Amino acid sequence: MQTTRYEAPATVADAVRLIQADPDARLFAGGTDLLVQYRMGVHRPSAFIDLKRIPELVGIAVDARGLRLGAATAAAVITEHREVSRLWPGLVEAVHLVGSTQIQGRGTIGGNLCNGSPAADTTAPLIVNRARCVIVGPEGERIVNAEDFVIAPGATVLQRGEMLVAVLIPRPAGRTADAYLRLIPRSEMDIAVAGAAVSVTLDAAGVCTAARVAIAAVAPRPLLVPDAAQALIGSTLDDESLRRAAAAASAAATPIDDKRGTVAYRRQVVGVLTRRAASMAGARAGAQK
Amino acid sequence: MSGEQRFKYVGTRPIRHDGLDKVTGRANYGADFTLPGLLHGHIVRSPHAHARILAIDTSAAAGMPGVMAVITGDDIPKTTARLMMGEGGFDLGDMGDNLLAHDKVLYQGHAVAAVAATSPELARAAAEAVAVHYEVLTPVMTIDQALAAGAPILHDGLTTKGQPAAGVPTSPTNVAMRMELKRGDVDKGFAESDIVVERTFTTPMVHQGYIEPHACVARHGEDGQIVVWTSTQGHFNVRDCSAGILGIDAAKIKVIPSEIGGGFGGKIPVYLEPVAIALSRKAHRPVKLVMSREDVFRASGPTSGTKVRMKLGAKQDGTLVAASASLYYEAGAYKGSPAGAGAMCAIAAYRIPNFFIEAYDIVVNRPKVAAYRAPGSPSSTFATESLIDEIARRLNMDALDLRLKNAATEGDQAPYGPKFGPIGLREVLAAAKAHPHWTAPLGANQGRGVAVGFWFNAGMNSSATVSVNTDGSATVVAGNPDIGGTRVAQALMVSEELGVPVERVRPSVADTDSIGFSDLTGGSRVCYATGMAVIEAARDAREQLKARAAKMWGTDAAHVGWDDGTAIPLNGAGDRTPLTVNEIAAKLAHTGGPVIGRATVNPPMAGPGFGLNICDLEVDKETGVSRVVRYTCIQDVGKAIHPSYVEGQMQGGASQGIGWALNEEYIYDREGHLENPGFLDYRMPVASDLPMIDTVLVEVPNPLHPYGVRGVGEVPIVPPLAAVANAMRDATGVRFTDLPLSPPRVLEALATD
């Protein structure tokens, strides 16, 4: 009978060597999905390669340029970080929605991204905040934008031997804020039926000068929706522009019917969430000096 | 009369004796038990919902190193025996076929073989090596599919029992039973009605959702002596079912119950124990079987999905005059849904002179249903209470006034036949009217619903002993696994009778060798029936203590009275100094040896219970998401022995009912594969989904119990389905007839309304 090894490399280079040498090995950080699936017999890797012992994968750094989140940083560490919460409230809200208090103590930002789930709560807010993913592999380092990281349900741009090391987010301009909303039938411990993240920048007169909109759980991957952003830019986030942004988000959605929701329902609700998230982000940006 | 009784201990709220172990994680549950040489079992389950088993090849699995036993349906004898239990009974042949299928698999997850090996991983690998060849058959997944002409038949030998409908073939059929309840002239009743409402309601198959999966360890000795450690609602029931199915004497089996992490009716049937015994017999080593959560959802016993067509007629003044209903309940793979109970409960709250109710028990390719809190009543009550709400709206009457006008009371003939004794429905309705919740203002997008519910509450067999220790403390032993705080309730009863403080009473759940036969924990019967045995046993011990006091005084026992833990001299005993329990206990060895009070009872099923819920719901009309913002449960509990655990029963039942109403459902694909066998997508409410649930205990004593106790555990799940749906109607203007009220369904209805 097959046994599963446990490895805990101390450097990125060691981790890369291990996964390159053993295609059946799996990287793991929090293990909140991987270990559950393992116990259910979904997969049987030859080894678990624990990334939490690698210093550069764990931790938060904020400076004038922006934010660096180590890929294996636990959700709870992020939600407790004051500066990150102040600058990216929508992202932190999303991190705070993942699983439960216990799961947030283990689950990591990189894990949420690398799962490649169309419904991941943190991916859409990373996208609207122009996050870049730092990937290291046998060929060295490369950077991929968050909106390009997930390519299909469960699939990412990571090639054999590659791993996500960190996520970089540029410091937001003045009067810029984000928001994320998701719909679940319960209040927690659930997976998004639909989600929407919005980031807006307002000028002194309250006119939106820049915007990004991303939607979750309504397409094979989290989706940047430029049409929805265009509906907001140049407006004061009035009802009509919000309505047009909602319509653009609904139009961009290509959801499926499944046990969590119907096509029609998801399409409609993602618009509602987009409108509400845009309104929230606008209020936050407007409240800044 | 019980109502005038004064209590010293009953009605107080001491910390339960098993509390610390439970909140610190020290309590031992089914999967915690282990033995030297323990083997781990794994069950091979059918991937198909409906298939004929052509062949099972176990040779590869049996040949794997570390695999000690492999068994199939051939190791479980086919039997036609039945085991009586309470008002129902078990068909042990069906139960055995459910343990390990003999000829056909009848639902996805149906067990077909089992292995025992030296590690759980090896057992799983061996289970995967068992090759089963199936002829896949068309599954019958719904009531309509089961009743359709030419429907695939699950059981060739099944015939319609009870009162088959005229002109409908009784064989071959998927209708296992049909029954009728009738009174008066229903056509005339509707003709005389000023207002008639009629709708069809559906409720989905739902699971009890107990936290602890089924688990057991069995050891079969070479001498045929068997010990089973298991998490169950009834260890005597496990013993007798295992003995009956395997064809061995009950006296060969000792069953030791663990603590139980919830059951709600679902831990009554046996799923694992006889299989573990058969594996252990073959392997000559103890065997442990533990279900995964997925196994629990796929292959334990949820409750029926239902379809109820109901019609009610009323006069302009709100007087109900006629009711008719057709109830269709899914039994799952084998006969035995709670359709009959659903029929009997449907209109039990009301005086309706003319009615006709028919109920059908229908087999489908889903797991065999088990009991679930007031089995059958929530679904039929959902229909009744939704229509009552509609009548109140049409007549512009207060929903509580309409119910009060028609409420059943003592002396009324219940729809199922006998006359009600003292019942508390009117008192419950009056308490609702007086409650501030009923008149509190509602916020935007909020609605309020109300509904009542009824359940019988069982009697059945119970045994208890009460021992007095030489230091004056006492031990009470009974045979019912403690699910809802029954141990502390039993200790309180002993305290009341003996005058021994509750912390000096140790309540204990004994194994099948250590106490007399006791029916299972269920039917809301433990505080009532087992409580009765405990009170009688304590009184027996008290009489013995009085006799010992007489001996110490040198008088006749007739001259000894008793007051709050003290033997007092009566006329004829002169001026002797009263003796406390402690003083009498210290001399037990001198006065004749240990004192053990004992009692066995089998009281009638009695003490019908009524409850009422008020629900405030807030609806997001753009997303269909709803949230319960205020909830109040009012119930006639007879007499609350430990009020905290009575309130806990009410809150727990309401929570489960709210989940049933809002989000819970078994979701199958067309081939009969369950798509949500886990708590992620089987959406029970989590703590943050619910507000603090308010409770009001109404106490109309049950004359059949010495303290007036009624069963309280089941009534609480009956009203919520309609209370929530009625609140949704109030908030949105839409009458919902199909549960659950999930966001997509609500939004769709709001869009088309």
Add this chain to the structure above:
Amino acid sequence: MATIYFSSGLAPYTGGVESLAVDAARVGDLLRIVLERFPALREPLEIMAIAVDGEIHQHADYIPLTSGSEVHLVPRIAGGHR
């Protein structure tokens, strides 16, 4: 004389008789007399429990009857565990 009622839709098995006064000391005796008169009741009786003066009994054969006792046939609570 005790009275047994067949009000629960059992009329087809009793030829329309809705109640019967029977001189019997115990429920078991009463049921024997009733079944002699209405043999078709035997099968529906299998799913019935017995209520005597409002109390539902699992095992009623030895329950004594008095003059004026009311006996009802009540469907058994299968409870999903038949």
